[in-house]
Amino acid sequence: MAEQKAVGRKRLDTAFAKSRLNPRFFSRPAAFPRRFNTLRATAGDTVDPACCLSPEISAGAREIRWFKGTDCVKVSPITVESGSKGRVAFDNVSLTLDDVKVTDSGQYRCEMLGEKKEALFIVHLHVSEFRLVSRSEDVGEPSFIAAYCVYCKSFPDFGPHVFCGHDVTLPCYLSPETSAVAMEISWFKGTDCIYLYLNGQVTVGRGYEGRVSMLTEDLQRGNVSLSLRDVHRSDYGEYWCEVTHGGQTMQNDGVHLKAFKLSSHPKRSFSDSVPQVRTVHAWAGDDVTLPSLLFPETSAVSMEIRWFKGTDCIYLYQNGQVTKGRGYEGRVSMFTDELEYGNVSLKLEDVQDSDGGEYRCEVACGKDKLENNFHLHVSELKLVYRSEDVGKTFESLLIRFENKQTVLPLHETLAFLGHDVTLPCYLSPETSAVAMEIRWFKGTDCIYLYLNGQVTEGRGYEGRVDMLTHQLQKGNVSLNLSDVQWSDDGEYRCEVTCGEKMVDASFYISVIGKTPFTFTQISEAHSTFHDMQVTFREYLRD
Numbered sequence: 001m002a003e004q005k006a007v008g009r010k011r012l013d014t015a016f017a018k019s020r021l022n023p024r025f026f027s028r029p030a031a032f033p034r035r036f037n038t039l040r041a042t043a044g045d046t047v048d049p050a051c052c053l054s055p056e057i058s059a060g061a062r063e064i065r066w067f068k069g070t071d072c073v074k075v076s077p078i079t080v081e082s083g084s085k086g087r088v089a090f091d092n093v094s095l096t097l098d099d100v101k102v103t104d105s106g107q108y109r110c111e112m113l114g115e116k117k118e119a120l121f122i123v124h125l126h127v128s129e130f131r132l133v134s135r136s137e138d139v140g141e142p143s144f145i146a147a148y149c150v151y152c153k154s155f156p157d158f159g160p161h162v163f164c165g166h167d168v169t170l171p172c173y174l175s176p177e178t179s180a181v182a183m184e185i186s187w188f189k190g191t192d193c194i195y196l197y198l199n200g201q202v203t204v205g206r207g208y209e210g211r212v213s214m215l216t217e218d219l220q221r222g223n224v225s226l227s228l229r230d231v232h233r234s235d236y237g238e239y240w241c242e243v244t245h246g247g248q249t250m251q252n253d254g255v256h257l258k259a260f261k262l263s264s265h266p267k268r269s270f271s272d273s274v275p276q277v278r279t280v281h282a283w284a285g286d287d288v289t290l291p292s293l294l295f296p297e298t299s300a301v302s303m304e305i306r307w308f309k310g311t312d313c314i315y316l317y318q319n320g321q322v323t324k325g326r327g328y329e330g331r332v333s334m335f336t337d338e339l340e341y342g343n344v345s346l347k348l349e350d351v352q353d354s355d356g357g358e359y360r361c362e363v364a365c366g367k368d369k370l371e372n373n374f375h376l377h378v379s380e381l382k383l384v385y386r387s388e389d390v391g392k393t394f395e396s397l398l399i400r401f402e403n404k405q406t407v408l409p410l411h412e413t414l415a416f417l418g419h420d421v422t423l424p425c426y427l428s429p430e431t432s433a434v435a436m437e438i439r440w441f442k443g444t445d446c447i448y449l450y451l452n453g454q455v456t457e458g459r460g461y462e463g464r465v466d467m468l469t470h471q472l473q474k475g476n477v478s479l480n481l482s483d484v485q486w487s488d489d490g491e492y493r494c495e496v497t498c499g500e501k502m503v504d505a506s507f508y509i510s511v512i513g514k515t516p517f518t519f520t521q522i523s524e525a526h527s528t529f530h531d532m533q534v535t536f537r538e539y540l541r542d
Contacts, residue, residue: 010519019329037124038126039123039126041127043127044175045095045100046100048097049110065111066109066110069108072133073095073108074095074368085440095110100125102248103127104125105125106125114440115250121391128248130174131174132241132253133173133229135173136172136173139222141175141190159256159258160257160258162231162260163367164232164259165231165367166229166230166366167228168257170225170226170255171255171259172226173225174222174223174224180245181200183245184244185243189235190238192205195213197214209284213229215227235257237256238254238255238256239254239256240255249522260368262290262292262371264295269471277374277375277376277537279374280375282355282379283381284379284381285350288347289336289347290346298342299344301340302318302345305334305362306319306361306362307346307360307362309359310361312325315334317344328348332347341457355376358373358375359376360372361374361458377502381498381503383390383426385424388428391428391476409426411508412508414512415484415488415511415512416512417484417511419483420484421484424478425507426478426500427496432472433496436498437496438477440492441493442458445456445458447460447461447480450467450472461481463482463503465481479492479494481509486511489511491507492506492508493506494507
């Protein structure tokens with residue numbers, strides 16, 4: 001199956017390269033579980049409902065036939081590639097339709113004749129004189145549908161983000177450019193029609209009166225975008241446009257209207273329905289940052305930003321002015337030079353035991369208010385990845401890049417299949433770990449437990465994981481992993497518990513095969529790993 005996918009992927013890449021000069025549409029290969037697909041194209045396109053065979057099917061295949069309705073439109077004898085153990089040449093089983101017309105619409109069926117006849121793949125081809133696209137620059141440009149992915153000149157946006165009380169446009173354009181003046185245009189939110197344009201008359205759905213409109217003067221150019229004013233929280237969700245003309249109906253792919261969010265991770269967003277509380281670990285005497293960023297990135301310069309500890313406001317940013325709470329003067333600050341990038345994180349200096357507790361960030365923009373919650377856990381200990389970093393302050397381990405982003409590298413290790421690897425981990429300041437509880441996790445599974453001088457190894461790791469127990473006195477809690485296997489690839493975490501306090505650190509192992517590597521290949525792999533640096537905001541995990 002892996003070989004089959006590789007062949008299919010190679011063919012797909014080749015076809016896609018050709019399609020840059022000749023617009024082509026590809027359907028899902030029959031080797032995949034779903035055997036029915038709808039393929040939409042526009043008159044003049046080239047359509048290729050590529051039908052690939054799994055090794056199980058190809059073993060007994062002698063002939064492939066394509067039908068439109070009951071008419072056979074193509075017959076392809078199967079040829080077997082030399083030395084391929086019965087694998088068919090896939091180029092022989094596809095159907096290509098050049099310069100498609102509206103009359104080419106219909107159901108196409110791919111059948112295999114061998115020991116028995118089997119319908120492999122069914123595709124319903126819908127050819128229209130026009131299609132709907134989400135960007136004006138895509139008007140007249142082809143899309144490329146292949147296997148699981150939809151390819152176009154660039155991937156369409158998933159949808160605009162907007163604050164409550166603001167206005168937004170849901171983009172939609174006819175392609176190729178066609179006048180929509182005489183067409184019927186409907187906009188839906190879910191299953192409810194919220195806007196209907198018909199015969200020059202407009203009907204607006206309940207709850208949207210006075211808030212939705214189209215630029216009717218732009219209909220001549222095929223612009224059927226919908227403007228939504230004074231966005232309410234109930235307005236967030238899925239919208240889609242339907243255009244009907246001359247008996248043909250076309251729909252766009254839908255537009256997802258989203259709310260801005262406050263996130264502790266630059267590339268992650270959270271559900272509106274579940275409040276998120278992020279635990280951040282800090283160490284007495286160090287500085288700590290409570291990471292909070294607007295998602296997606298947008299300027300917070302003109303917004304009102306408040307930080308609370310419990311119910312007490314400890315930091316207020318308003319109209320460019322800053323007010324600090326009692327007892328926090330000189331110890332709290334924001335990265336004001338990064339507000340334009342949506343960074344509203346709070347930095348707390350010289351952390352004290354009394355600083356532990358609940359924190360909340362509030363960002364107000366118009367009628368909208370966003371929140372982000374944290375639990376600050378203060379400890380006297382921390383875990384570092386290098387013995388030479390023992391005793392250093394946390395801030396001294398951070399790296400500042402030109403874009404002013406503060407990052408701390410996640411410890412990444414390249415491990416060769418069958419070899420041994422060590423995940424280095426040390427208590428800082430140097431402290432004996434002999435009486436502590438030490439757990440190592442692979443994902444959510446505990447693979448090594450040290451407790452009261454006794455060791456328990458996780459299932460599948462028996463005899464392959466150990467620590468240098470004689471080094472525990474010096475705070476060395478590193479894990480040795482022997483005979484690395486493919487399944488060892490992934491994230492690891494070390495947790496050290498002393499009394500009621502716990503510290504942790506995260507690691508990543510990438511397993512490489514036994515094939516000899518050149519120095520250049522290893523350097524390139526290592527360079528790729530460093531591109532996976534996570535931000536400081538992602539490092540302080542729950």
